[in-house]
Amino acid sequence: xxxxxSHYLKLKSGYLxxxxxxxxxxxxxxxxxARLIRxxxxxxxxPLPDAVVxxxxxxxxxxxxxxxxxxxxPEKGYEFLRRAIAENDFKPRGVVVDPEEIFISDASxxxxxxxxxxxxxxxxxxxxxxVYPVYVDTNVxxxxxxxxxxxxxxxxxxxxxxxxxxxxLPQIPRERFDIVxxxxxxxxxxxxxxxxELKRWVDYARANEAVIFFDAAYEAYIxxxxxxxxxxxxxxxxxxxVEFRSFSKTAGFTGTRCAFTxxxxxxxxxxxxxxxxxxxALWHRRQSTKFNGVSYPVQRAAEACYSDEGKKEIRELIAYxxxxxxxxxQTLSKMGFAVYGAINAPYIWLxxxxxxxxxxxxxxxxxxxxVVGTPGAGFGAxxxxxxxxxxFGSRADIAEAMERIRQIYDI
Ligand code: MLT
Numbered sequence: 001x002x003x004x005x006s007h008y009l010k011l012k013s014g015y016l017x018x019x020x021x022x023x024x025x026x027x028x029x030x031x032x033x034a035r036l037i038r039x040x041x042x043x044x045x046x047p048l049p050d051a052v053v054x055x056x057x058x059x060x061x062x063x064x065x066x067x068x069x070x071x072x073x074p075e076k077g078y079e080f081l082r083r084a085i086a087e088n089d090f091k092p093r094g095v096v097v098d099p100e101e102i103f104i105s106d107a108s109x110x111x112x113x114x115x116x117x118x119x120x121x122x123x124x125x126x127x128x129x130x131v132y133p134v135y136v137d138t139n140v141x142x143x144x145x146x147x148x149x150x151x152x153x154x155x156x157x158x159x160x161x162x163x164x165x166x167x168x169l170p171q172i173p174r175e176r177f178d179i180v181x182x183x184x185x186x187x188x189x190x191x192x193x194x195x196x197e198l199k200r201w202v203d204y205a206r207a208n209e210a211v212i213f214f215d216a217a218y219e220a221y222i223x224x225x226x227x228x229x230x231x232x233x234x235x236x237x238x239x240x241x242v243e244f245r246s247f248s249k250t251a252g253f254t255g256t257r258c259a260f261t262x263x264x265x266x267x268x269x270x271x272x273x274x275x276x277x278x279x280x281a282l283w284h285r286r287q288s289t290k291f292n293g294v295s296y297p298v299q300r301a302a303e304a305c306y307s308d309e310g311k312k313e314i315r316e317l318i319a320y321x322x323x324x325x326x327x328x329x330q331t332l333s334k335m336g337f338a339v340y341g342a343i344n345a346p347y348i349w350l351x352x353x354x355x356x357x358x359x360x361x362x363x364x365x366x367x368x369x370x371v372v373g374t375p376g377a378g379f380g381a382x383x384x385x386x387x388x389x390x391x392f393g394s395r396a397d398i399a400e401a402m403e404r405i406r407q408i409y410d411i
Contacts, residue, residue, distance in 0.1 A: 007143040012152050016133050016378040017041045020362075024372055031370075037401040039389045040372040042187070042346065044252045046320060048301075049313035052251060055304035059297035070296050075288040077104020077260070081299045084306040085260060089245070095232045101264050101280065103287055104294050104302075106257040108217045108244040113138040114290075115213055115242060115261075116179065118282050119269070123178035128170040129159040130188055130376060130383035132215065135181045151381040161382050167191060168340060168349070172200055176208045182231075183215040185222060188379045188388040189349040190341020192227045198234050205240035211269065211279070212241040217259075220250040220318055222344045238264035242279070249346065249392075251305045251314050258294050258302040321346050324398045325391035331402040335410050348389040349376070353409055361387050369404040 013019055020040050028036060048056075062068040076082065082099035090097040105111050113134050116125075121144060127135050139145055139157060146155030153159055158177060160170035168189040170182070182201060184193045193201075205212050212231065219229040231237045246259035253259075263283045268276040294302075304310045329342035338351035352361040358375035365371045365387070376386030391398065 005141070005143075007141055007145075010140050010145065010147050010154070011137060012148055015137065016374070019378075020372065020374060023362075024366065027366055034370045036366075036370050036372060037393065037397045037404075038372045039391075039393055039398070039401060040374045042249060042390045042392055043254050044249060044317075044321075044392050045394055046252055046317055048252045048256065049305070049310055049317065051304045051307050051310035051313055052256075052301045055307075056256075056297045056301035059300035063296065073293045073296055073299070075293065076100070076102065076284065077293060078296070078299045078303075081303045082260075084303050085245075088306040088311075090230060090232065093229060093233055095230055097232065097262055098265070101262050103261045103263060103283060104299060105259050105261060105287070105291065106294055107248070108215060108246040108259045108261070109134055111244050111259065111261040112181075112213060112215055114286065115283070116142055116144070118279065118286060119179060119211075120272075124158065124176070125156075125179045125181075126158040126160055126173055126177040127181045128183065128186075129153075129161050129381060130168075130379035130386070131181065131183055132187045133379060135213070136380070151384075152377075153381055159380065159382075162189075163382055164338070164340070164351075169193065169197065172204050177210055178208075179211050179213060180205065181213045181215070183217075185218040185345035186341075187215075187218065187345075188341075188347055188374065188376065188383065188386075190343070190345035190347040192222060192224070192344045194226065195228050195234065198228055198231055198237075202231070202234045202237045202240060206236055209270070210240065211267070212237075214241050214243045216243055217246040218249055218345050218347075219245065220314070221322060221346050223322065224344055227344060232262070232264075238266045240267065242267065242283075247302050247305060250318070251302070251310075252317060253298075253302070256298055256301065258298050320395075321391045324393065324395060327398060328389055328391060328402060331406070335406055337409075342391070346391045348391065350387055350389065352376075352385055352387055355385065358384055358387055364408075365405070368408050369401070371401045371404060 082102040086097045086099045162168045162170045168191045214231040231241045243262045247253035263280045265280045267279045325342040328348045332339045340349040342348045358377035362375040374388040376383030
């Protein structure tokens with residue numbers, strides 16, 4: 001019998017969101033009359049912008065005619081989209097990104113998960129806690145860790161613990177690490193890093209020859225004009241960082257699938273002989289071997305996000321969710337909860353009442369209010385005692401969820 005990759009057996013239970021889904025389905029089966037309000041996984045609910053739909057349909061029409069049919073697309077993605085990204089996402093912020101440094105993909109989740117494959121097994125990895133669980137799990141799968149301890153922390157990974165005392169910002173470690181994951185605006189806490197804070201990370205990475213994996217999937221939700229949207233707004237970052245971006249939360253593409261990763265040509269790592277190797281070439285090699293790209297109609301649909309009509313519709317979408325976030329933040333604060341996030345991110349991070357543990361509070365909300373959140377402990381040991389709510393529901397659902405919570409917890 002074939003022996004499986006034993007590192008997979010080190011993983012704790014299921015991946016967070018399917019695990020929540022399993023518990024919620026079990027509850028729904030036993031309580032068919034309960035109307036659940038789902039503020040758990042950050043899945044958008046508003047329809048795609050018209051500009052996006054029109055462009056996607058037109059592209060399908062092109063594929064239906066022999067003279068405009070296309071088969072496999074270019075490995076990095078179509079130039080029209082990479083150029084639109086460079087011109088609209090980076091240039092207005094004073095960042096020069098060559099379209100050749102942009103790789104179109106189906107998800108930041110996959111790209112953040114796969115990037116570590118390019119690095120040696122013995123690389124020392126630092127990961128914020130709490131944070132998006134994909135970073136930890138994929139390093140476990142890759143065999144870069146030992147087993148998990150009682151808190152669910154894996155031997156061999158370095159956790160950058162953060163809590164309310166540091167404003168949930170991970171602190172720069174004293175030791176040297178080869179790979180550092182950063183996620184701003186942060187999932188799950190919703191906090192952001194200032195230019196000075198990001199500069200300190202870039203300085204650390206350059207001084208230690210480390211690579212920063214910068215996940216900026218929620219940058220479109222930044223409302224404070226002084227907060228950087230890209231790590232490349234910091235001088236020297238193109239020598240030490242890759243950046244992950246997504247159309248999922250920005251333009252409602254969670255079901256449509258399109259994202260991109262910027263791997264600067266200037267970013268050098270070392271081979272086992274200590275010689276410099278460009279990460280850009282290796283990522284290209286990896287993607288062209290293991291990935292077949294995003295479909296042409298979806299790339300045309302993504303390009304339409306940068307048209308005048310698309311930009312306007314996206315601004316409205318984001319404003320809608322951020323209005324929800326503000327309402328949740330205000331309502332829960334008035335009730336006496338300690339609440340974080342929601343200002344530059346679509347997530348609300350709240351302290352559980354009466355020191356209930358995360359899964360306990362998740363269960364209470366599910367059973368008493370029929371509201372689904374995400375237990376903070378699922379994002380790391382430092383998330384214990386917190387719960388994340390997403391603002392991606394409809395206005396009516398959010399209002400009802402807050403009213404149901406108020407009836408139970410006006411603390
Ligand atoms: C989340 O809820 O954290 C995200 O939706 C998960 C994801 O984007 O994969």
